[in-house]
Amino acid sequence: MRRSPRPAGGNGQGAGDDDRVRVDLRAAARTPRKDLFLRFGFGAGVSLLAAVASRLFGPFVGGVFLAFPAILLASLTLVAEEEGLTSARDDARGAALGTLGLAAFAVVAAVLLPHHSAWLALGAATAAWLVVSLGAYAIARATGCGVEERPRADK
Numbered sequence: 672m673r674r675s676p677r678p679a680g681g682n683g684q685g686a687g688d689d690d691r692v693r694v695d696l697r698a699a700a701r702t703p704r705k706d707l708f709l710r711f712g713f714g715a716g717v718s719l720l721a722a723v724a725s726r727l728f729g730p731f732v733g734g735v736f737l738a739f740p741a742i743l744l745a746s747l748t749l750v751a752e753e754e755g756l757t758s759a760r761d762d763a764r765g766a767a768l769g770t771l772g773l774a775a776f777a778v779v780a781a782v783l784l785p786h787h788s789a790w791l792a793l794g795a796a797t798a799a800w801l802v803v804s805l806g807a808y809a810i811a812r813a814t815g816c817g818v819e820e821r822p823r824a825d826k
Contacts (some may be wrong), residue, residue, distance in 0.1 A: 772804030
């Protein structure tokens with residue numbers, strides 16, 4: 672997924688349509704192999720760390736490591752190198768909003784799974800993730816969070 676390109680010379684005023692999200696399936700085919708291996712390696716490393724932590728300290732601690740977004744750091748590094756710090760910052764903010772949705776998913780699933788069918792519990796948890804993630808995005812956008820920051824003038 673990529674954001675639409677920002678207009679040249681944009682001053683960050685107004686939240687127009689310059690940050691719409693779109694899906695570009697051909698972008699995966701254009702991704703350099705080095706980048707794919709870096710993301711895969713980082714994700715595998717975090718998964719291995721989670722397995723070791725789970726073995727040493729129990730499944731609860733291992734699960735905490737699995738909650739870590741395994742490829743986020745590698746992806747943000749690549750985005751910062753290729754598209755700039757502004758794009759990496761925007762991706763990090765998006766990941767934070769998605770994490771709020773993931774927390775909602777976990778809470779709903781934990782509450783419903785012991786008492787209801789997996790289909791119902793996971794369906795409700797997925798709906799909670801979607802509502803919370805999109806709601807957080809709408810609130811952030813309405814309050815102006817993520818609007819391009821301008822450097823402060825030294826006085």
